[in-house]
Amino acid sequence: MSYNYRSNVVNSEQMRRIEGAIFASGMPVAALMEKAALLTAQQLKKSYSLANFPKIGVIVGPGHNGGDALVIARELHLAGYQVSLFCPIAKLKDLTAQQANYVKHLGLIFQETLESLEDCQLIIDGLFGFGLERTLSGEIAELVDKINSWQKPVISIDIASGIHTDTGEVLGTAIKATHTFCLGLWKRAFFQDLALPYLGKVELIDIGISPLDLETILQDSPPILRVNPDLIRPYLPLPRPLLTHKYQQGHLLIICGSRRYAGGAILAGLGARGSGVGMLSIAVPAALKSLLISHLPEALIIDCPETATGAIAELPLELNNYHVLACGPGLTTENPAIIEQVLDSDKPIILDADALNILAQLGIEKLSSRQNKTILTPHWGEFKRLFPNFSGSQDRINITQEASQQSGAIVLLKGARTIIASPEGKIYIIPESSSALARGGSGDVLTGLIGGFLTQMPDNPPEATALAAYLHAQAGILAAKERTELGVDGVTLANYLFAALKGLN
Numbered sequence: 391m392s393y394n395y396r397s398n399v400v401n402s403e404q405m406r407r408i409e410g411a412i413f414a415s416g417m418p419v420a421a422l423m424e425k426a427a428l429l430t431a432q433q434l435k436k437s438y439s440l441a442n443f444p445k446i447g448v449i450v451g452p453g454h455n456g457g458d459a460l461v462i463a464r465e466l467h468l469a470g471y472q473v474s475l476f477c478p479i480a481k482l483k484d485l486t487a488q489q490a491n492y493v494k495h496l497g498l499i500f501q502e503t504l505e506s507l508e509d510c511q512l513i514i515d516g517l518f519g520f521g522l523e524r525t526l527s528g529e530i531a532e533l534v535d536k537i538n539s540w541q542k543p544v545i546s547i548d549i550a551s552g553i554h555t556d557t558g559e560v561l562g563t564a565i566k567a568t569h570t571f572c573l574g575l576w577k578r579a580f581f582q583d584l585a586l587p588y589l590g591k592v593e594l595i596d597i598g599i600s601p602l603d604l605e606t607i608l609q610d611s612p613p614i615l616r617v618n619p620d621l622i623r624p625y626l627p628l629p630r631p632l633l634t635h636k637y638q639q640g641h642l643l644i645i646c647g648s649r650r651y652a653g654g655a656i657l658a659g660l661g662a663r664g665s666g667v668g669m670l671s672i673a674v675p676a677a678l679k680s681l682l683i684s685h686l687p688e689a690l691i692i693d694c695p696e697t698a699t700g701a702i703a704e705l706p707l708e709l710n711n712y713h714v715l716a717c718g719p720g721l722t723t724e725n726p727a728i729i730e731q732v733l734d735s736d737k738p739i740i741l742d743a744d745a746l747n748i749l750a751q752l753g754i755e756k757l758s759s760r761q762n763k764t765i766l767t768p769h770w771g772e773f774k775r776l777f778p779n780f781s782g783s784q785d786r787i788n789i790t791q792e793a794s795q796q797s798g799a800i801v802l803l804k805g806a807r808t809i810i811a812s813p814e815g816k817i818y819i820i821p822e823s824s825s826a827l828a829r830g831g832s833g834d835v836l837t838g839l840i841g842g843f844l845t846q847m848p849d850n851p852p853e854a855t856a857l858a859a860y861l862h863a864q865a866g867i868l869a870a871k872e873r874t875e876l877g878v879d880g881v882t883l884a885n886y887l888f889a890a891l892k893g894l895n
């Protein structure tokens with residue numbers, strides 16, 4: 391695999407080792423601090439103009455996060471901002487103490503009380519970075535709570551102080567930043583749902599970490615990759631070969647719908663349509679056939695015998711005739727037998743919604759006898775039913791990885807930051823999304839979309855899943871931009887998939 395500062399996500403221990411390797415190769419610590427802080431100061435001056443933010447308060451911690459803050463304070467001072475400093479912990483690391491001496495020499499003032507910073511238009515949080523090692527308490531916790539109570543713009547350096555760099559947990563209390571500049575490499579906390587309300591807008595400062603240094607440290611552990619266009623574009627089934635026909639582009643079967651939940655079947659079909667899959671068949675209870683044809687004239691609609699309440703009673707099909715099976719949207723949990731039939735097939739399968747609820751009843755061990763790939767796409771509620779052992783943990787990256795190891799399936803855990811883990815250990819993270827997607831029907835679109843891409847990319851199931859999740863999120867973002875977060879129903883979302891796809895290509 392290729393290493394890249396934009397894609398690789400690290401934990402604090404890896405960050406420390408990478409930093410250590412850079413220092414050991416000759417880069418002076420003070421030089422790297424200078425570079426990181428100068429680049430951050432440049433961005434800060436661009437986003438927060440002297441005209442609008444003439445008075446800036448800087449909170450200086452005892453470690454190198456505080457050192458960064460002091461270099462930034464110095465640069466802002468030299469650029470004409472009026473800068474006030476507050477340093478709540480007396481004992482500073484050597485380099486930080488040196489930086490403090492120099493800003494004193496320049497005439498910057500260390501205030502006696504935090505309150506002296508209350509009239510600033512902006513606060514810079516350089517209290518703790520990835521060196522935070524214990525819960526905030528006492529006066530430090532009070533200081534953090536006081537800053538939060540001011541409700542001013544707060545810019546955190548590297549990470550919001552109080553947030554655990556790996557798990558994203560709040561250690562006692564934490565700064566509620568409105569903007570965080572992550573230095574060098576993305577840390578895991580930036581993709582943990584728990585931490586998002588504390589990080590605000592996030593930006594990566596590229597301090598020039600070379601792929602060589604990344605490889606030396608990261609090659610021994612499975613990669614955690616932040617999905618971005620450069621990473622995922624090579625997997626797109628585009629351009630299509632000049633000479634091809636519909637069956638060469640794959641045949642997806644979606645098993646979905648009930649009289650009660652007819653819409654889920656339509657939305658899954660529309661999601662699959664958005665992938666451009668060559669052939670799409672949709673198995674539904676007989677009563678839904680004409681409805682599905684009216685929405686998806688290009689699909690082959692298979693009418694199945696129904697139960698008394700309108701669920702699929704049986705699948706009169708040879709499932710192995712299809713390349714991929716996607717199953718779940720709108721099914722109801724009435725008929726576990728069809729899920730058992732799907733599990734028995736030799737084809738790759740995607741299970742979502744009630745297919746997951748039935749699997750939870752059957753037991754996750756059922757997957758161990760499968761001969762082909764399984765992709766599970768739970769939201770948190772479904773996840774807890776499938777993997778009750780992990781429901782106590784807050785570290786979504788870890789538990790998705792463990793759930794994948796335990797089940798042997800690719801697990802996609804939906805959330806503000808969707809995580810995808812494969813049993814071989816790969817992790818993909820979808821870095822942005824829209825709360826417009828927190829709405830009934832958006833998951834059905836995703837199931838169809840994953841099915842459609844997996845059908846066209848049979849050799850790369852984790853990447854097909856990541857590609858679908860990325861485009862789904864981008865479609866949500868684009869649609870919300872144009873229609874607000876309230877205007878993105880499932881059909882609209884599906885209609886924006888092509889725009890997301892165009893944005894990637």
Ligand SMILES: NC(=O)C1=CN([C@@H]2O[C@H](COP(=O)(O)OP(=O)(O)OC[C@H]3O[C@@H](n4cnc5c(N)ncnc54)[C@H](O)[C@@H]3O)[C@@H](O)[C@H]2O)[C@H](O)CC1
Nearest residue numbers: 423452453454455518519520521522523524525548573574
């Ligand atoms: N990423 C890079 O390449 C660069 C990062 N830089 C910055 O350095 C910090 C990490 O610095 P470090 O000195 O290791 O740790 P911190 O500044 O986060 O703080 C450690 C300091 O704080 C004490 N401490 C820890 N927890 C608590 C607590 N709960 N209460 C009180 N005190 C606590 C601990 O004992 C230490 O003294 C990184 O985030 C970047 O901002 C470099 O500038 C170079 C480039």
Ligand SMILES: [K+]
Nearest residue numbers: 515518547549
């Ligand atoms: K910080």
